[in-house]
Amino acid sequence: MMNRINQKLHEEGKLLSIYFTAGYPKLKDTVSIIKNLERAGVDMIEIGLPFSDPLADGPTIQQSSTKALKNGMTTEVLFSQLKDIRKSVNIPLLIMGYFNPIIQYGVEEFCNKCFEMGIDGLIIPDLPVDVYHEKYQTIFKKYNLVNIFLITPQTSVERIRFIDSISNGFIYMVSSAGTTGARDSFGESQKDYFKKIAKMDLRSPQIIGFGISNKKTFQSVIQYAKGAIIGSAFVKFLNKNSIGDIKNFINSIR
Amino acid sequence: MKNFYHADKNGYYGKFGGAFVPEMLYSNVEELRLKYLKVIQEDSFQKEFNQLLKDYVGRPSPLYFAKRLSKKYQTKIYLKREDLNHTGAHKINNTIGQILMAKRLGKKRIIAETGAGQHGVATATVCALMGMQCVVFMGEIDIARQAPNVARMKMLGATVIPAISGSKTLKDATNEAIRDWINNPEDTFYIIGSVVGPHPYPDMVARFQSVISEEMKKQLKEKEGTENPNYIIACVGGGSNAAGAFYHYLDNEKVKLIAVEAAGKGINSGKSAATSLLGLDGVIHGSRTLLMQTKDGQITEPYSISAGLDYPGVGPQHAHLFKSGRADFLNATDDEAMQAGLELCKLEGIIPAIESAHALAALDKMEFKKDDIIVVNLSGRGDKDLNIYINYFNY
Numbered sequence: 300m301m302n303r304i305n306q307k308l309h310e311e312g313k314l315l316s317i318y319f320t321a322g323y324p325k326l327k328d329t330v331s332i333i334k335n336l337e338r339a340g341v342d343m344i345e346i347g348l349p350f351s352d353p354l355a356d357g358p359t360i361q362q363s364s365t366k367a368l369k370n371g372m373t374t375e376v377l378f379s380q381l382k383d384i385r386k387s388v389n390i391p392l393l394i395m396g397y398f399n400p401i402i403q404y405g406v407e408e409f410c411n412k413c414f415e416m417g418i419d420g421l422i423i424p425d426l427p428v429d430v431y432h433e434k435y436q437t438i439f440k441k442y443n444l445v446n447i448f449l450i451t452p453q454t455s456v457e458r459i460r461f462i463d464s465i466s467n468g469f470i471y472m473v474s475s476a477g478t479t480g481a482r483d484s485f486g487e488s489q490k491d492y493f494k495k496i497a498k499m500d501l502r503s504p505q506i507i508g509f510g511i512s513n514k515k516t517f518q519s520v521i522q523y524a525k526g527a528i529i530g531s532a533f534v535k536f537l538n539k540n541s542i543g544d545i546k547n548f549i550n551s552i553r
Numbered sequence: 554m555k556n557f558y559h560a561d562k563n564g565y566y567g568k569f570g571g572a573f574v575p576e577m578l579y580s581n582v583e584e585l586r587l588k589y590l591k592v593i594q595e596d597s598f599q600k601e602f603n604q605l606l607k608d609y610v611g612r613p614s615p616l617y618f619a620k621r622l623s624k625k626y627q628t629k630i631y632l633k634r635e636d637l638n639h640t641g642a643h644k645i646n647n648t649i650g651q652i653l654m655a656k657r658l659g660k661k662r663i664i665a666e667t668g669a670g671q672h673g674v675a676t677a678t679v680c681a682l683m684g685m686q687c688v689v690f691m692g693e694i695d696i697a698r699q700a701p702n703v704a705r706m707k708m709l710g711a712t713v714i715p716a717i718s719g720s721k722t723l724k725d726a727t728n729e730a731i732r733d734w735i736n737n738p739e740d741t742f743y744i745i746g747s748v749v750g751p752h753p754y755p756d757m758v759a760r761f762q763s764v765i766s767e768e769m770k771k772q773l774k775e776k777e778g779t780e781n782p783n784y785i786i787a788c789v790g791g792g793s794n795a796a797g798a799f800y801h802y803l804d805n806e807k808v809k810l811i812a813v814e815a816a817g818k819g820i821n822s823g824k825s826a827a828t829s830l831l832g833l834d835g836v837i838h839g840s841r842t843l844l845m846q847t848k849d850g851q852i853t854e855p856y857s858i859s860a861g862l863d864y865p866g867v868g869p870q871h872a873h874l875f876k877s878g879r880a881d882f883l884n885a886t887d888d889e890a891m892q893a894g895l896e897l898c899k900l901e902g903i904i905p906a907i908e909s910a911h912a913l914a915a916l917d918k919m920e921f922k923k924d925d926i927i928v929v930n931l932s933g934r935g936d937k938d939l940n941i942y943i944n945y946f947n948y
Contacts, residue, residue, distance in 0.1 A: 351719060351851040352837070354731050355575040361718050373849045398573060399835045400850030424575040425836060449576040453738050458579075473577060477736045 303391040303419045304445050304468045307342055308504050314526025315517070315552060316343035316506060317533050318395060320363040321380070322372025323349070324537055329380045331542050337390050339549035342526065345422060348377060348396030355424045357480030359531040363538075374404050378412050385417035393447065395422040406435060410442040420445035420468055428458075432465055440467075447471050452492045459499065466503040472496060472524060474509045480531045482510030485519055493523035517552050558803040558870070558879055564752020567877060569843075569869035572751035573836045577735040581743075582839075584658065586753045592657050593650075593760060605649050606764060609682070610639045612646075614765075616772035616928070621900040628921035631782070632903070632931045633769055635794065642906060642933030643762060643794045644675035648744055650761030652679040655742035662686045662741045666730040668695055668723035669860030670702025671933065672746030677711035687711040690729040692722035695860065702937065720854045723864055727838050747791025748868035751839030755796075755868050762797025769928060770801055777926055784919070786811040787930040788911040789882075790826065790862035792871040794932035799880070810880035812871060813915045815857030819886055826855035828867040829875040829882040837866040843875070858887035858941060859907040861933070885914035891945050893917070894935065906933030907941060 307314065317336050321329045329346070336344055349364035349372050356364070377394075384392065394413060401409045401423065413421065421444055426435070428448055439446050445468030450459050452475060462470060475482070475489050485493075496505060507520040508528030520527050529552065536548045564570045564586070574582050592598055606612040615634045623630045635643040648665075655663060663680050665687070667673030673689040680687035689706055693715040696703055706713050719725040734743045748755040748762075770780040785802060787795035789812040802808040817825040825831060832843035837852060844866040845853045857863045867875075874880035885893070894910030897903050905913065909932045921927060935942065942948070 351853075352724065352728050354728055354838075355577060355735065357732075358718070365719065368851060375849070397836075399837070399844075399846065399852070402835050403833065403846065403848065403850030425573045425839070427571075427573060427579075428576075430571065430573070451577050451580075451738075453580040454576060455580070476577065476738045478577075478732050 302443055302445055302468070304343070304393070307391050308469055308525060313521040314342040314506065315549070316345060316526060316528040317341050318345040318347055318528060318530030319533055319537065320347040320349055320360060320367050321377050322367030322370045323363040323534070324366070326370040326372060326376070327380070328542060329377065330384065332537070332545070333384065333388055333392070335542055335545040336549070337388050339546040340553070341390065341549060343391045343393070345393045345395045345528065346377070348374060348394055348400060350397040350400060353397060355478055357478040357531060359534050360479050363534045374400055378416065381416045381418070391419045392417070393420040393422055394418055398423050398426045407438050410438050410444055413444055414442035418444070420447055422447040422471060424449060428462055428465070436465070449473050452476055456499070459496070459501070463501040463503050468503065469525065470501065470503045470505045471528070472505045472507045474507055474511070474520065477509065479509055482512070482516070484516060485510070493520065497523050514552055558874065560752065560756040560870070564756060566870045566873035569841050569872040570752055570755060571841050572839055573841060574751045574839045575735070577738070578731070581734065581738055582751050588658065589654065589753045589757050592654055598653060598657065602650055602653055606646065610645050610649065611637060612764065613768040613772070614638060616769060616776065618776065619901050622897065625900065626916050626921060627923055628925045628927060630916070631926065631928045633765060633798065633928055635765065635930060635932045636903070636905065636909065636934035640675050640678050641936060642671050642675070643765065643797060644672050644746060645678065646764055646797065647746070647758050647761045647793060648672070648675040648679045651742070651744040652683050652685065655685070655744070656683060658742065660740060660742035662688070662737065663744055664688045664690065664730050664733050664741055665744045665746060666690050666723065666726040667746065668692070668726065668863060669937065670695070670699045670706065671861060671937065673711070673713070674702055674705045674709070676744050677706040677709035680711060681709045688733065689713050690716050690726040690733065692716045692726045694721045695723065695726070699860070722854065724852060731838065747793040748796045748870060749791045749838055749840060749866060755840065755870055758793055759796040759800055759870065762793050763800035765794070765797035765930065766799065766801040769798070773926065781805060781808050782926040782928045784809045784811055784925065784927045785930065786813060786912045786915050786927065788813045788862060788908050788932060789867060789871055790815070790864045790908065791866070792868035794930050796868060796870060798928070798930040803879070806879070810874065811915055811919070812874070812880045812882045813911045814882060814884040815859055815862035815890070815911055816884040816886045817856040817858070820884065824856035826857040826862050826864065827884045828855070828865065829872070830884065832867065840866070840869050842866055842869040842872040859890065859911065861906065861908040862911060883915045883918055885911045889914040894942070895946065903931070904935035905931055906935050907938045909933055
């Protein structure tokens with residue numbers, strides 16, 4: 300069976316993917332956030348498994364992670380919340396988390412559990428490409444999981460080609476040097492980078508993330524890629540608004 | 554088997570080590586990995602490094618025969634006097650090496666993390682020496698309890714940025730330094746303070762600290778007619794002074810290596826930093842190693858009276874030395890370390906750093922023969938800890 304992520308990537312049109320931290324603002328918000336995002340027309344969701352030391356994240360996602368852990372979120376709790384998610388949600392779901400909690404759960408057990416729940420892919424920023432390739436690729440494939448790799452403006456052309464060759468979903472294109480977090484706009488150097496990647500004619504579609512926060516930044520990046528990911532701006536929105544208003548946030552982007 | 558205890562070409566020590574960094578750091582870490590050995594081996598690098606160690610740091614540091622301490626323990630105890638280095642600890646050996654590396658890589662801006670401030674001071678010192686911009690990340694809680702070192706760094710021209718995330722201590726300062734590096738991928742060099750972090754840091758830092766055991770060999774040959782002691786004892790937080798003191802003896806299994814971790818209020822008290830005993834296999838700050846964490850893989854906050862040992866991880870080489878049995882891992886509680894520190898004051902007229910006092914506390918837990926030669930790596934001096942000593946002993 301074709302993975303839901305790949306089905307979605309084959310569809311016409313640009314994709315909007317949303318990240319949120321599981322267990323934030325409240326422990327039991329996870330399922331209701333996912334359902335509301337699907338209802339609002341989002342194409343894909345990244346469910347953040349919170350970590351005590353999220354190195355690649357800016358202040359917004361750090362704070363949401365700290366709060367989520369305080370609320371009692373754990374790997375077990377998240378899995379129990381997502382147990383029946385495929386009874387009601389059809390769009391692709393990914394889990395984004397750091398490697399250490401996954402090691403503790405057991406990489407294979409973690410992948411198996413994801414498969415059972417109908418999770419389609421993983422994003423593990425601190426699992427290096429070469430380690431994945433040598434040690435874990437077979438496990439991910441066994442459980443029909445797409446592993447998503449990041450590229451940045453510093454990633455060499457040669458390395459992008461290698462990442463493209465072992466990717467089986469999309470490539471997560473980090474918009475500019477930096478941790479996660481909203482940026483106001485994208486300058487010429489970012490646009491040159493987007494254009495350079497677009498011209499490489501990679502086999503994997505690219506989705507741009509980091510710093511996409513509103514209609515303006517969303518519109519300005521999707522002309523260069525298959526879609527875009529919004530994380531910190533949505534986490535901020537959840538801090539101030541109710542889950543029922545998620546459709547307003549999504550409508551303001553598209 | 555040769556090189557079994559050193560890093561392999563991918564930076565692994567057995568199953569530990571490697572470079573578990575997000576893609577945003579890959580090009581920086583890779584640049585360093587490709588160049589560090591070549592740079593270190595250049596004649597001009599060696600010349601400048603050795604000259605600075607001699608004239609600026611004051612090396613070689615003496616290997617001092619501690620007569621009265623030896624008498625008490627009925628054996629021969631030498632102290633490797635890293636406490637006599639400029640800035641008061643072994644930390645400067647590493648920062649001199651790394652700033653020369655940064656210069657050769659054409660970097661303009663230096664960042665560092667610090668816990669108690671010793672590595673921050675050593676980094677600010679070499680930045681002043683080389684006229685480079687210096688930013689030190691320090692947990693907000695540590696800033697409050699280590700005011701003199703904060704002042705030192707500022708006097709030396711560094712900017713001290715409080716880490717306000719997570720538990721606001723060393724691990725969070727390290728996170729902030731790594732985030733800063735992600736945000737400044739072109740011009741910035743990260744001077745890590747211990748044998749931790751992604752490859753090649755653990756190996757590079759161990760090489761810069763290896764001057765400790767290099768000198769020990771010569772000094773023991775002179776004093777005892779043999780290069781080899783029976784035991785080398787060093788404290789381990791991240792593990793840089795131990796890595797340096799063990800380095801040239803790793804493949805000589807006749808020399809027993811003793812690593813002493815901080816047991817805090819006791820191993821099972823929930824307030825401890827004895828990572829080898831309490832830690833589980835995982836990833837912290839870009840390295841696969843043992844670290845203190847919950848069963849869900851959330852990194853926990855360690856505790857020790859000594860800020861320099863208060864780190865939830867341990868260098869990957871030490872994790873390997875522990876698992877392979879090459880080194881014996883002991884631990885000392887706050888109380889044992891404080892008593893051992895005071896004992897050195899009374900017997901030898903040396904006030905040790907509380908970190909180093911943990912190594913001294915191991916003497917009482919071991920059995921020696923009369924002719925044994927023991928080297929304790931006295932990694933730092935106790936001036937910085939005066940307040941803690943005063944409060945503890947009510948002076």
